[in-house]
Amino acid sequence: MSSPPPLPIGNPSTAAKSAAPQASSIATPALCAVMTRLFDSLRRAFASRRPWPELADWTAFSRPDTLPVGASRLRKNFSYFRVNYLTLLAAVLAVSLLSHPFSLLTLLSLLGAWIFLYLFRPSDPPVTVYGRTFSDRETLCILIVLTVVVIFLTHVGSLLMSQR
Numbered sequence: 260m261s262s263p264p265p266l267p268i269g270n271p272s273t274a275a276k277s278a279a280p281q282a283s284s285i286a287t288p289a290l291c292a293v294m295t296r297l298f299d300s301l302r303r304a305f306a307s308r309r310p311w312p313e314l315a316d317w318t319a320f321s322r323p324d325t326l327p328v329g330a331s332r333l334r335k336n337f338s339y340f341r342v343n344y345l346t347l348l349a350a351v352l353a354v355s356l357l358s359h360p361f362s363l364l365t366l367l368s369l370l371g372a373w374i375f376l377y378l379f380r381p382s383d384p385p386v387t388v389y390g391r392t393f394s395d396r397e398t399l400c401i402l403i404v405l406t407v408v409v410i411f412l413t414h415v416g417s418l419l420m421s422q423r
Contacts, residue, residue: 304342304345305342307342308342308343308346309340309342309343311343314340314343352419355419356418359418362414362418365409366409369405369406372402372405373406377395377398377399386398
């Protein structure tokens with residue numbers, strides 16, 4: 260007599276539910292690694308931030324004697340207060356984009372296109388649109404052209420450049 264096949268241990272409905280998150284979490288380690296590196300970089304950058312009163316100290320200003328001395332002071336000043344300047348720039352950009360929600364939505368859509376079509380897309384299944392398969396190089400070129408169109412040929416670019 261042959262014995263019946265062994266029964267699986269566990270509930271099949273819970274096994275199906277547990278298999279689904281594993282399939283969808285393929286890109287999660289890459290995303291977690293990128294986010295971890297980004298937050299570590301931001302934490303290190305903000306640790307090197309200089310005090311704001313030191314940046315706004317008007318008594319430290321004086322006119323340079325020559326143009327090369329002025330250029331040298333500008334380079335030193337920028338390297339010393341780099342994080343402060345970038346924080347101010349990011350704050351101005353954030354306020355500008357929040358005051359123009361269409362521009363913010365356009366830039367977020369562009370960022371989403373880059374993330375999903377180029378950065379975190381597995382290279383194995385190529386991008387296919389209406390039966391046409393695009394290589395990685397073609398996808399990159401299309402994203403670059405789309406970025407140039409969005410930034411320079413719409414009002415989003417003028418908003419970013421003029422800070423109105």
